[in-house]
Amino acid sequence: MIENPKAPRAKRVAALARKKERLATGRFLVEGPQAVREALVHRPGLVDTVYATMGTEPWQHEIDRLASDGGIDLERVTPEVLAAMAETVTPQGVLAVARTWQTPLSEVFADATLVVILHEVRDPGNAGTVLRAADAAGADAVIFAGESIDPFHPKVVRSTTGSLFHLPVTTVATLDAATEAARASGLTVLAADVRGDGLLDARADGILRGPVAWVFGNEANGLSETDRALTDRSLRLPIYGEAESLNLATAASVLLYETAFAQRS
Incomplete structure (x- = not known):
């Protein structure tokens, strides 16, 4: 024990x-x-070591078994050591060290029908929540473009509650690289933007039924005119009440599910 x-x-x-x-x-x-369980189940080959306290928590036996089955080192640590290792203030008794990965764009868009592109998204909670929503809506991949936050930031990883390990994730230097690859693979590139056409118009003309790549911009500034020019069309969610706007994660969740419904109808 450490x-x-x-x-x-x-x-x-x-x-x-x-x-x-x-x-x-x-x-x-x-x-x-x-998160550790999902890593061990879905990407065990990327997990180096699991560090866990000795206790009787409900998850203990399963984590131990998954680590053993995967031939992954399991180290016992004291609560004080775990607290020193963790980024959280109150760790939950277990953490793991895993290897980062990048999925090539060619693989990201191969046979894809729904892809998320986050451009200049800086808030880790927003990024993680959008990734989780993308997973739930059946998206094929999430791309972090430009100066977006690192997808392997501890707060992003926690916010995904394990969804990070369920679908391809990659980073690209520019939005142009992501949109060009999407369009080359036959996806329509849509921007979520308050200056765009109404979502109901898009629903009526059937654009959401085909393969789609959604671009979501910075929380404070959205997408610039240059960014929007890289997309095929901009769409906005209607505001029926008195709210000034929706935050990024909420808007993205609605748009992704609206697309998922259209593609499955």
Whole structure:
């Protein structure tokens, strides 16, 4: 059992909360029993080590079994060591170190019918929630474009509640690269934008029934005119009440499900 919170290994794990260390090592933190379980079930080949306290929590036996079945190192640590390793203030008794990955754009769009492109999205909670909604709506992949937050940021990983491990995720340097690849694969590129056409118009003309790549922009500034020019059409959600607007994650969830309904009707 690792008992010293200042042990070199504990410090190395804790350092993965910083993007610089994630890029240098190709590793990231997976915190909490739900996320660790999903990593062990869906991407066990990427998990290096699981660190868990010794307890009687309901998840303990399953995490232990999954790690053993996958031939993955399982290290026991004290609560103090786990707290030193974790990015969260109150860790839930288990975390893992896993390898980051990038899915080539050619694979992202192969046979895809619904893809999410996040452009300049900076808030980790928003990014993680959109990724989770994309997973729930049956999307084929999520792309982080431009200066969007790192998809392996600890808060993004936690916000996905395991969905990060269910679908391809990749990053691209520019929005242009993502939209060009989408269009080349036969997807219609739609921008979520308050200046766009009404969603009901898109529903009526059937544009959502075909393969679609949705572009969601920065929380504060949305998409620039240059960004919108890279898309085929802009659409907005109607506001029927007095709300000034919807936040990114809420709007994205509605639009993704609206698309999923149309494609399955």
